[in-house]
Amino acid sequence: MKGGDQAFTAFVDARSASLLRFAYLLAPEPTAAQDLLQTALLRTYLRWGRVRDNPDAYVRRVLVTVAADERRRPWRREVATAQLPEQASSNDPTAGIDDLDELRRALAGLPARQRAAVVLRYHEGLSAAQTADLLGCSEGTVRSQATRGLDKLRAALAPDSQEIGTGGDHD
Amino acid sequence: MTDHDLHDPLRRLAETAPAPAPGLAGDIVERGRTTRRRRLGAVAVAAAAAAAALAVVVPLLGSSGADRSAEPSVATDPTTPTEPAHPPGPSARMQVVAAAVRAHLNQNYPSYDDLWVRDSVCDRSETVGPGPVPCADLTEQEKTDLERLLQAYTIKWVGSVREIWSPTGQLNRPFVKISELEAVSTDGGSVFVYALRGGRDCAGVSYQVRLLPDGPPTVSPGDQFLIC
Numbered sequence: 001m002k003g004g005d006q007a008f009t010a011f012v013d014a015r016s017a018s019l020l021r022f023a024y025l026l027a028p029e030p031t032a033a034q035d036l037l038q039t040a041l042l043r044t045y046l047r048w049g050r051v052r053d054n055p056d057a058y059v060r061r062v063l064v065t066v067a068a069d070e071r072r073r074p075w076r077r078e079v080a081t082a083q084l085p086e087q088a089s090s091n092d093p094t095a096g097i098d099d100l101d102e103l104r105r106a107l108a109g110l111p112a113r114q115r116a117a118v119v120l121r122y123h124e125g126l127s128a129a130q131t132a133d134l135l136g137c138s139e140g141t142v143r144s145q146a147t148r149g150l151d152k153l154r155a156a157l158a159p160d161s162q163e164i165g166t167g168g169d170h171d
Numbered sequence: 172m173t174d175h176d177l178h179d180p181l182r183r184l185a186e187t188a189p190a191p192a193p194g195l196a197g198d199i200v201e202r203g204r205t206t207r208r209r210r211l212g213a214v215a216v217a218a219a220a221a222a223a224a225l226a227v228v229v230p231l232l233g234s235s236g237a238d239r240s241a242e243p244s245v246a247t248d249p250t251t252p253t254e255p256a257h258p259p260g261p262s263a264r265m266q267v268v269a270a271a272v273r274a275h276l277n278q279n280y281p282s283y284d285d286l287w288v289r290d291s292v293c294d295r296s297e298t299v300g301p302g303p304v305p306c307a308d309l310t311e312q313e314k315t316d317l318e319r320l321l322q323a324y325t326i327k328w329v330g331s332v333r334e335i336w337s338p339t340g341q342l343n344r345p346f347v348k349i350s351e352l353e354a355v356s357t358d359g360g361s362v363f364v365y366a367l368r369g370g371r372d373c374a375g376v377s378y379q380v381r382l383l384p385d386g387p388p389t390v391s392p393g394d395q396f397l398i399c
Contacts, residue, residue: 005200012196024188025181033188038199045203100184107184123181153177 008048011055012041019059025119026067028108039066061134064120068112106156113137114149121146 020037027033040062044055051058107115113135120131121142128139128146135142192198 009196009200012199016191016195020191021185021188025185030188034192037191038195038202041195041199042202042206045199046206100180100187103180103184118177119181122177123185125178150177 004048004052007052008045008055011052015056015059016041019056019063022060022119022124023063023067025107025123026063026112026116028067030104036063036066057134060120060124061136064112064116064135067116102157103153106153109156110149110152114145114152117142117145118149118153122150 016037019040020033023037023040024030024033027036040059043062043066044051044059047058048055107118110118116135117131120126120134121128126134128142131146132139132142137145
C-alpha cells in the first residue's frame with residue numbers, strides 16, 4: 001500500500017465515526033448517511049494530495065455539499081404547506097426533546113443550507129466565521145440561515161406544531 | 172430555543188448514528204483506485220487522440236509561408252533519392268506530400284500565389300514506384316489537410332490528387348533536376364512528372380512542366396528540364 005493510501009486509511013479509521021455522526025445529522029434520512037460519507041470520503045481520497053493537511057475540514061465541506069446536492073434533486077424539492085410555521089412561543093420547546101425521532105424529522109424538514117448551518121453551529125460548535133468558510137458563504141448568511149433554521153425547529157418541535165414539509169426530505 | 176438548548180439534543184441524535192461499516196477505508200481506497208484508473212484511461216485515450224491529430228496538423232502548420240526559407244528544396248539536393256522501405260501510411264504520406272509541395276513551391280513559385288492543384292494525372296492511377304502510392308488513395312481528411320496546407324500558398328484544391336501548375340506558366344527557377352523519374356506521361360505537349368525525387372522531400376507529387384520546344388519527347392531519371 002502506498003504512503004498516501006496508508007495515511008488516508010489511518011485518517012478514515014480515526015475519524016469515520018465522528019464524520020458519520022455529522023453525516024447522520026446532515027443526511028435527509030438515516031439510511032443516507034453512510035452513502036453520504038462514502039461519497040465524501042471517495043472525493044477526499046481522490047484529492048488526498050491536496051487536502052491531506054486538513055482532511056477533516058475537507059470531508060465536512062464535501063458532506064455539506066453532497067447533502068445539499070442530494071436534496072436539490074427535483075424529486076427532493078421542498079413541498080410547501082399551506083400553513084406557515086408557527087411563531088416561537090415563550091415556552092421552550094426543547095425542554096422536552098426526548099423524542100429524537102421527532103428532532104430528526106424536524107431537522108430533515110429544514111432546507112439543506114439551513115440544516116447544515118444549524119448542525120455546524122449548534123452541534124459542531126463552529127463559529128459563524130468557520131461555518132461561513134465551510135459553507136462558502138458570508139457570515140451574515142450563516143447567521144440568517146441558522147436563525148431561520150432554529151425558528152423552524154422551534155416551530156416544528158412545539159407541542160402542537162405542523163410538519164414543515166412532507167416526507168421529511170425537502171430543500 | 173437557543174443554540175445551547177439544541178446542542179445536547181443534536182449530540183444525542185448524532186450518537187444514534189450507526190457505526191461506520193467495517194473495512195470502510197479499504198473500500199474507499201479500492202473505489203478510489205478504480206476511479207483513478209478510469210480517469211487515467213480516459214486521459215490516455217484523449218491524449219492519444221490529440222497526439223494523432225498533432226501528428227497530422229503539426230507538419231501542416233510548419234508549412235506556413237513565413238517559414239518557406241527553411242523548407243527543404245528539390246533543386247538544392249536533387250541527387251539523393253529516398254527509397255521508402257514501405258509504403259507510408261496516410262499521415263506519413265501526407266507529410267511526404269506536404270514536404271514535396273512545399274519544396275516545389277519554395278523553389279519554383281516563391282512569388283506566385285495563383286497556383287492550383289488538380290488531379291488530372293493521378294486519376295489515371297498509375298503506380299509510381301515503391302514509395303508513392305496511387306494518388307487516388309487520398310482520403311477526404313487528407314485532401315482537407317493538404318488543402319489547408321496549400322492554402323498557405325493560396326493554392327486551390329481542385330481535384331482529388333496532386334498536380335501543380337502555374338496558370339501563367341512562368342516559374343522563377345529555370346531548372347529542376349529530376350533525379351529519379353518514376354512515371355511520365357505527356358498531355359498536349361506537357362510532361363507530367365510523378366514522384367520527383369529530390370531527396371527526402373519528394374514523393375508522389377506530380378508537377379506539370381512544359382518541355383522546351385526542342386526538348387526530348389520523353390524524360391528519364393536525371394534529365395533536366397527547363398521549366399518555363
